[in-house]
Amino acid sequence: GAGVSQTPSNKVTEKGKYVELRCDPISGHTALYWYRQSLGQGPEFLIYFQGTGAADDSGLPNDRFFAVRPEGSVSTLKIQRTERGDSAVYLCASRLGGGAETQYFGPGTRLLVL
Amino acid sequence: GNSVTQMEGPVTLSEEAFLTINCTYTATGYPSLFWYVQYPGEGLQLLLKATKADDKGSNKGFEATYRKETTSFHLEKGSVQVSDSAVYFCALKVTGGGNKLTFGTGTQLKVEL
Numbered sequence: 001g002a003g004v005s006q007t008p009s010n011k012v013t014e015k016g017k018y019v020e021l022r023c024d025p026i027s028g029h030t031a032l033y034w035y036r037q038s039l040g041q042g043p044e045f046l047i048y049f050q051g052t053g054a055a056d057d058s059g060l061p062n063d064r065f066f067a068v069r070p071e072g073s074v075s076t077l078k079i080q081r082t083e084r085g086d087s088a089v090y091l092c093a094s095r096l097g098g099g100a101e102t103q104y105f106g107p108g109t110r111l112l113v114l
Numbered sequence: 115g116n117s118v119t120q121m122e123g124p125v126t127l128s129e130e131a132f133l134t135i136n137c138t139y140t141a142t143g144y145p146s147l148f149w150y151v152q153y154p155g156e157g158l159q160l161l162l163k164a165t166k167a168d169d170k171g172s173n174k175g176f177e178a179t180y181r182k183e184t185t186s187f188h189l190e191k192g193s194v195q196v197s198d199s200a201v202y203f204c205a206l207k208v209t210g211g212g213n214k215l216t217f218g219t220g221t222q223l224k225v226e227l
Contacts, residue, residue: 004157033214042118042203042217043158056212091158095213101146101165103215105158 002026004106006092012112013082021077021109025094032075033103034067035091043091049075050097082113116141118204120218127194127225135189135221137178137204145206147171147180147187148215152201161189161202194225 005024013019025032031050035043045059049069057067064082069075079086089110093103121136139145149161149171162171167182176191187204204218 031213035215035217040219042205042219043215045214045216048212048214050212056214059214093158101163101207101213102160103213104160105150107157 004092004094004104006090006106006109008109009107010110010112012114014114015082015084017082017113019079019082019111021079021090021111023075023077023092023094023106025073025075025092026096026104027073028096029094029104030072030097031095031103032069033093033095034075034077035093037089037091037108039088046077046090079111082111084113087111087113116145116206116208116216118206118216118218120202120204120221123201123220123222125221125223127223129196129225129227130193131225133189133191133194133198133223135202135204135223137187137189137218139185139187139204139206141185141206141208143208143210145208147178148205148207149176149178149187149189150203150205150217152203152220154200158203194223196225196227199223199225 034046037043048056052072064080067077089108092106146165148163151161162173164171164180170179201220205215
């Protein structure tokens with residue numbers, strides 16, 4: 001079946017602009033995660049959804065970052081007033097839920113803020 | 115807090131050589147441990163996992179044993195292939211943490227003929 005998909009695959013924007021990054025999880029997966037991977041680093045947790053609600057947003061770096069999952073499926077990560085330091089690969093992962101442990105990752109969106 | 119420390123790369127080996135990538139962790143609580151692999155141009159994939167002490171995870175010839183006494187989860191393979199060239203990430207998850215993963219910085223492996 002289809003895996004986790006993310007769009008766009010690449011996004012170039014200017015400092016100060018607003019961007020939206022989209023994640024389509026595996027069908028039926030109730031849990032969804034966003035991570036950020038800076039160059040040469042491992043992914044860092046941003047936010048976790050269980051269904052429609054954000055169960056843990058402790059990884060969001062500041063209030064410029066926001067994410068939604070209004071229908072419990074597709075999620076959008078929104079970044080306001082982008083800064084050059086926001087440049088990274090943004091990864092989405094989904095998990096079936098319940099006792100299932102494995103997270104399945106999408107290919108990521110590479111964001112470059114000029 | 116929770117953290118994962120991996121050996122720095124790149125690690126360069128000849129085909130059929132023995133591989134060890136070290137991973138140690140610090141965790142509040144009793145974590146599950148994972149190795150993820152990222153092949154060139156592809157997304158992260160789960161390679162193997164272990165959920166309790168002394169468990170051995172294995173897949174595709176790779177193995178790692180959960181060592182609670184040394185807080186380690188070293189990745190090993192007896193004979194690497196060129197196709198194993200990738201970046202390997204060690205990660206942990208603590209119970210009750212919503213299954214969010216804490217990753218190490220990754221270790222790049224290059225296997226040459």
